[in-house]
Amino acid sequence: MQGAQRNSLRLLQWMMAASLALPIALFAIASTISYNSTLDIADREIERTLDVAHEHALKVFETIDRSLAELNEVVRDLSDDTIRSREPALHKRLKQLADALPQLKSAWIFDANGKSLVNSLASPPPNQSFADRDYFYSHVDQSIGTFIGTVLTPRPPYQGARFFGVSRRRSSDDGSFIGVIQASVLPEYFESFYARIGSDPGSFFAMGRTDGVLLAQLPRLDRDFRLDPNGQVGRSIAAHPVHGLMTIAWPTDGLERRIGYRRVAGYPIYVSAGLETSAIRGRWLTTISQHLVFGLPATALLFILLAFAFRRTQHLQLEAAKRREAEEALKHSQRLEALGQLTGGVAHDFNNLLTVIRASVDLLNRPQLSEERRQRYITAIGEAVARAAKLTSQLLAFARRQTLKPEVFDVGERMRSLRDMLATLLGPAIEIVTQLPAEPCLVSADAGQFETAMINMATNARDAMQGKGRIVFTVHAATSVPDTLAHLSGSQTLKNPGFICVTVSDSGVGIPAGQLGRIFEPFFTTKQVGQGTGLGLSQVFGFARQSGGEVTVVSEVGQGSTFSLYLPRAPADLLPRSPAPTTAPAVAGSGMxxxxxxxxxxxxxxxxxxxxxxxxxxxxxxxxxxxxxxxxxxxxxxxxxxxxxxxxxxxxxxxxxxxxxxxxxxxxxxxxxxxxxxxxxxxxxxxxxxxxxxxxxxxxxxxxxxxxxxxxxxxxx
Structure with a gap:
């Protein structure tokens, strides 16, 4: 029982641990899956955003390239002087072109010395050389197609936003260099576009040349920064020069980002789009927090319920342990009470026997005692000693504490041997009647427990008669059994000849019908406090059931009660042999x-x-x-x-x-x-x-x- 209780507490402790460990493990697994899923979603978003940024950049540069090609066709066969002569009309045309394309700040036509022949900003243009600008001197020595320069600051008297140049070479019919056609492109145009498509927190965009020069960036950081080709970004792009994804700390601000990049087809330009990793983690934490909102209360509630169940079970087991201790104490008290009643009667009998012995000894010491009287006194002493030995053996048999030790014994013989003890226990005011069969009634049960059961039923009958009345003990073979034994009778008939029934009938006050169903319950008693423990009949019930039998009661208020103890009958061939008589004559020692x-x-x-x-x-x-x-x-x-x-x-x-x-x-x-x-x-x-x-x-x-x-x-x- 105690092992089962410890196991139940250990099970609840494991369940409490599991109620925390299992949700934590599941949460860790779900968090890992959710984090990877969030990364995958972020990568797909970056790819989609990068597609948009790439298409936008490609169209912008293609438009600028076509515009420069058209301007080149317009001035292809014109000399510088002709262009200057037509400057007002060409200025107007360039201005219309710049106004039509929001990405352009201005459009320019330069001669071979880097001086502006015509532009969209001023008419007539100042006599000023731009030969030191990268968009000009890059075309002097060779034809390189469309050139995209670095971000520059307008040179006075020109003002306004910074720009980078997109230029083409003007060549004569023989291929010699005669000037440059250039469009000044606004980085802010790209950055404004990026701001519209990158509204999520932590969004990042950048556009730069293949040599690492940045042209536009959102958030707007240092445009003059040049990425190191041997740095982390440069190595990642070199490994996958067309397209790729990477997680890096961006050099200009040190923030870690997840960035995708792509080469703009036909141009030495890369566009990139990305998200700060902190923003990605923020998305993941938001998702996880939604799970925690429901998971934490549920887990806490389950743990609290299990903790309550554990404490409740522990409390109940403590109460059960205290109850068992109380039961054992009461059982011991009940046994001591019965033993006290028995030893009181035994002491009375012992005093009577000692009186006989003492008187016989005194009489034997008298002088001139006749041989007949001397023999009578000696016989009286011997009989008193025999009765004392019998009382002692009965007292020891009653007082022993042991588990059931079944043995085959004759119930009739055992009742005969118990009569004197019962007479002592019940007192002289109780008339004892025994009705015993002539044939042996053998049972296989614990003889000591049987005697205790008889004493308990006799004591219960004496108390019901208030110490005065008649008790009848009857032993007989049961040819039929009550309904309560129906579950036993079917199986017992094949194994043994039936049951032996011992009935104890009294002339007491009887038991009310409403209490008959509870009289065998431990601690149930109708006696006043201090007059009984309520364990006597429960011992009878437990002994009967443990021995494979049953105990029943029939009672009527005012008419007394009859208790019937049924024990499985043992076969007749198991009758124990009678012990050899102990009255053999003395054996001479012959010098032994x-x-x-x-x-x-x-x-x-x-x-x-x-x-x-x-x-x-x-x-x-x-x-x-x-x-x-x-x-x-x-x-x-x-x-x-x-x-x-x-x-x-x-x-x-x-x-x-x-x-x-x-x-x-x-x-x-x-x-x-x-x-x-x-x-x-x-x-x-x-x-x-x-x-x-x-x-x-x-x-x-x-x-x-x-x-x-x-x-x-x-x-x-």
């Missing part, structure tokens, strides 16, 4: 040497004197240690050892074991009135004489033990 070990000097002298008169040679010692010394020194002197069991220091059993250890082959006979060791371990194969014993009984046992030794010695020779 006996070592008597008895710490009680009076009792030792009595045994020594009685055996000496029968012709035994006696050596008397009062402790087992001296006896063992005698045996070690002169073992061949003795034919048998007669030893008490209970002695200070070395006991009789210890002496017997020491003799075996030293290979002393002298037989040993033990004697005791009661020994806890013997009641637990048995006599271990030794002869045993129960106290009180007679000289006749003792001489027979000693002679038998010595004869067995002589037979063994003869067989060995």
């Amino acid at each position: 040497s006996v070592l008597v070990v008895e710490d009680n000097i009076e009792l030792g002298n009595f045994a020594a004197d009685g055996l000496t008169e029968l012709g035994y040679s006696i050596t008397l010692v009062d402790n087992a240690t001296d006896a063992l010394t005698e045996l070690v020194s002169h073992a061949d002197r003795f034919d048998v050892v007669f030893s008490d069991v209970v002695m200070p220091g070395m006991t009789g059993l210890d002496l017997a074991q020491a003799m075996c250890d030293r290979c002393i082959s002298v037989p040993i006979v033990l004697t005791t009135g009661y020994s806890q060791a013997l009641s637990q371990d048995g006599i271990a194969g030794f002869e045993l004489v129960q106290k009180p014993y007679s000289i006749e009984e003792l001489s027979g046992v000693l002679h038998r033990a010595a004869r067995v030794k002589r037979v063994r010695d003869g067989a060995a020779e």
